[in-house]
Amino acid sequence: MYRYGKFAKAGDQTHQRYVPDEKDLAPPPDYEKAIPIGTDINTGELVSLSISNKDRIGIFGNTGSGKTRFIKVFVSRLWKGGYKILHCSDVKNDFQDLDNRPGASKKIIEQSGFAPGEKRQPIPKEMFMPRFLYHEYPEHRSKPSYLTPYALGFRDVSTEDFRYLLNPSSTAQENLITNMMSGLKAEQLSYQTLYELVHDTSNNQQLSQAVESSIEAVQNQSIINDTYRKDPLEYLDDNVVVLALENWERYKYSGKERVEMFIANVMRRAREQLRDGDLEGPLLMVIDEAHVFVKNGADSISKQEAVDTTVLGRGYGIPMIYSTQKPSQIPNSDDKDTDNIVGEMSYLFLAPNLDEDDWKTALRATNLYNPNRLQKWRDLFQSMPEFSWLMVDKAASTYRVIDPLAPLCAHTG
Known part of the structure; x- marks a missing residue:
């Protein structure tokens, strides 16, 4: 050959x-x-x-199957x-x-x-x-x-992204964040603007402090930066x-x-x-x-x-x-998730x-799987050499x- x-x-x-x-x-x-x-x-x-x-x-494949090495087989050649x-x-x-x-x-x-x-x-x-x-x-x-x-820079994220990052821990916090960012465009976002909006939107000091702490945590960890990007x-x-x-x-x-x-x-x-x-x-x-x-x-x-x-x-x-x-833990036809990756x-x-x-979850996504022939698949997986792959x-x-x-x-x- x-x-x-x-x-x-x-x-x-x-x-x-x-x-x-x-x-x-x-x-x-x-x-x-x-x-x-x-x-x-x-x-x-x-x-x-x-x-x-x-x-x-x-x-x-489970840990030790060679997934990363196999990914590099694809990456190095597609490059x-x-x-x-x-x-x-x-x-x-x-x-x-x-x-x-x-x-x-x-x-x-x-x-x-x-x-x-x-x-x-x-x-x-x-x-x-x-x-x-x-x-x-x-x-x-x-x-x-x-x-x-x-x-990230503020221009990289949407107001919905920032709301997700703040991860409100109560309905009251969620409502405050939603109200303060309502109508706000991503290009208007800055930390100064956000702190001002908290005070302008809520009269509840305890609630305001909780949301401010969430904003401060995002700022201190440089997840989103006003200037550096x-x-x-x-x-x-x-x-x-x-x-x-x-x-x-x-x-x-x-x-x-x-x-x-x-x-x-x-x-x-x-x-x-x-x-x-x-x-x-x-x-x-x-x-x-x-x-x-x-x-x-x-x-x-x-x-x-x-x-x-x-x-x-x-x-x-x-x-x-x-x-x-x-x-089996990513969206598939076996679960109730509406998506099926x-x-x-x-x-x-x-x-x-x-x-x-x-492997049953994966094979069910194809026309090859037949539950009446389950033992055939078991025998195949048991006979496969280490580091080999069943390609479907x-x-x-x-x-x-x-x-x-x-x-x-x-x-x-």
Whole structure:
């Protein structure tokens, strides 16, 4: 099948992987037409995907399944194919090594292989972290040099966004915030204006102080800044742009709406810029930990923007990758959520360590699942090699088990 390079044994599997040597003369793949992602473990056939702007891809597997590495298989090759890349929720700063030279390590290449003609390559990246998360690093620890802390500007948010950020804890607070911001336009927002509106709208001192405290918390954490502002989207032409969210779990139970605001904001503004012609696509969006930020049944701003982008983004040149260990916890046909993100998937990639409830949720979104043949699927998942993926093509109603290629870029996870 392969003319150039050499073959390396694929662990204890029956087929072999292609490992290029320095004199590899094979022409590189045409990444604009299709990207190679793996090999069929039964036939050894190279598997490539032609990604369209309408495609939604689900990468579903438990911890340790290789989700991040597999995402990089897509990202590194789509980057070569001219795609802009926006990672909206890198919760572990896993993309910090994208630009490590010379790219994928020889060990990873020998483990997973390349397609003929491929060469390892670092991918330029810019990683932005919300300023309030950046300040969560301990004082005694050097803050990562690859991160750029940033705050939103008032021009980046709507009055509804700010109301969501304030997260009123009572009906009285909610009514006060609604009344004080009624008729107010986003360009009129400033902290001084907001404090003045609190006093002008309410005669209840205790209530006013509670709302002022909420505004002060947003101001002190530099979530929105009157003067300082940086726009990650300005870097998309030359870099993979990453919203880095390490430390987010400190806000998991209190203040999570602040993290969700940054995710929602970068998604919405990218979609709007593509719509208005200020940004040229195609733009791949990656959403990791989807079961946290796009949780079914949740009334979160990040979930709503993800749903809107999943549906509307097809017309603006936005293919998407959703990654999660719990597809049963993102909007799907099994729950009472009116949205169905799992049902929007064009391709599903399911890891062998996925819980049964989760792979059943994913497969029900296709024409392949038959509850009367449940044991067949159980046997298939149990027989899959570690780090392989069950690839389901929803439109073609076909599936195969693939062994993923190595990413072109570095992966140290």
